[in-house]
Amino acid sequence: ISLPPMISPLQPRLDRSMSSLTIPPPACMLRPLEVPFRYLFGPGPSNVPPRILAAGARPIIGHLHPEMYEIMNDIKKGIQYAFQTQNNMTIAMSGSGHAAMECAIFNTVEPGESVLVAVNGIWGERVAEIAERMGASVHTMVKAPGGVFTNEEIEKALAKHKPVLFFLTHGESSAGLAHPVDGIGDLCRKHNTLFLVDTVASLGAAPIFMDQQNIDILYTGSQKALNAPPGTAPISFNERACQKMFTRKTKPVSYLLDMSHLSNYWGNDGKPARLYHHTGPVSGFFALRESLAILAETGLEESWKHHKEVAEYLWTGLEDLGLKLFIREKDLRLPSVTTIAIPQGYNWREILQYIMKHHQMEMTGGLGPSINMVIRVGLMGYNCQKRNADLALAALADALRNCKKSKA
């Protein structure tokens, strides 16, 4: 009989605890973290006020501690105020605006179902791709960046494609457009469609009324007018949306974004125990709570009014510099992100590089279909001040003087 070879406990083994590293500590990790000061006057993230930074720097507690649940309950109330909704199914995603986009689509749409997307900038394009990836049958209504869809056009497309969900961007940040929303929720109800609206770039800066406007699913991001660091994203579902997503036949493609788990994690499902699903971004939630507290103290209407006033001041200053605003009609301009048509003969990249180098200021170019069309200036929340508009205007004036009209 041959026995298997015995491994003697005395046999020498490789000692992995010492000097066997082949990759030394990287030199960069032995240097301190360096973060420059920047004026974040692009489409986001925006500068975070010290009060919110301080909230995010508070000591960590466990994400399932009762105090954390209280903080999450407060966040829910803050979001209900910011969205103007009484929806119980209101949470903040552990993730950026894209997490909310995916959460909305993955939970309310099943493979093969029809989805209608209004595309007038990059955000419709993104949502169409997200829906396509999870196997939806996607139909798009397409306009040039900044284009506005009439309610008649929307109703015609709803009747034609019979979608389970219609997507519209309220604050189209790639185009600088604040799209009208009134009446669309009613049309969606008439056609048995859920109405999904993106307010990542507009919440707190331009009016939106989730309940009154019959919006079924609404989401935003933390890093724009809310002024929290990037990484959390409020989202809310009304009863109609819950009915659809909790009676589905298939499981959503994402475990992380599954609302049946997230609703329990946020204490929305009526069950006595809130169970572990994933580890929420504790510091991010502290900061988000503080940003929602600032919005509640300021008042939504005051915040909308203030953004409009500062935006109008900026628009006048831009026109005084001889610049043309990309969205012609004032009432359709997004107060948080202004788009400037690239001045003739200039190289927009050169202008932005000049402003970054000489003014430590971020402004950005277009995104997706608006690339090569616009320069974007964002003054949101904490950054939304006339003195910041003056700084932005001075930087642009300086760039226009110094970036000669030769290399367009």
Ligand code: PMP
């Ligand atoms: N929608 C809109 C209107 C946006 O402006 C953005 C961010 N620029 C997003 C969605 C995506 O958000 P995030 O980058 O936080 O994922």
